Amino acid sequence: MTPDIQLHPRLIVADPDRASAFYQDALGAEQVFRAPPGDDGRPSVVELRAGGASFRVSPAVSSWGWLSPGDLGGSAVLLEIEVDDPDAAGHRMTAHGGEVVVPIENRPYGRRSGRVRDPFGHLWIVTGPLR
Structure with missing residues (x-):
């Protein structure tokens, strides 16, 4: 029997409120x-929910080892x-x-995809059906 597991990625950012607003808008x-x-x-x-997925954002705290992409030199x-529409999602993110x-x-490989770096340094693969 496998255990019931839930995974909640946590993105480390300088400003959690600003990041939350970005993810809500974009x-x-x-x-x-x-x-x-x-x-x-x-x-x-x-904590944020997008579709059926949830993720969290937290502030960078170097003494805890919580480092943002800017602290690490990249994501x-x-x-x-x-x-459904990767072009529209990518456009909202860049806007x-x-x-x-x-x-x-x-x-x-049969998908429409690309990569966008959010304003906090995290890299997102935006993918969906071919156009």
């Missing part, structure tokens, strides 16, 4: 929880989001401050 995510602000004025965690993880790293195009 990905249509819904904020489902926000911890009260700590001594530094930032919440320790904000150590690729986040993949599958959507809200994301940067295209690899253009969204039809790929030889």
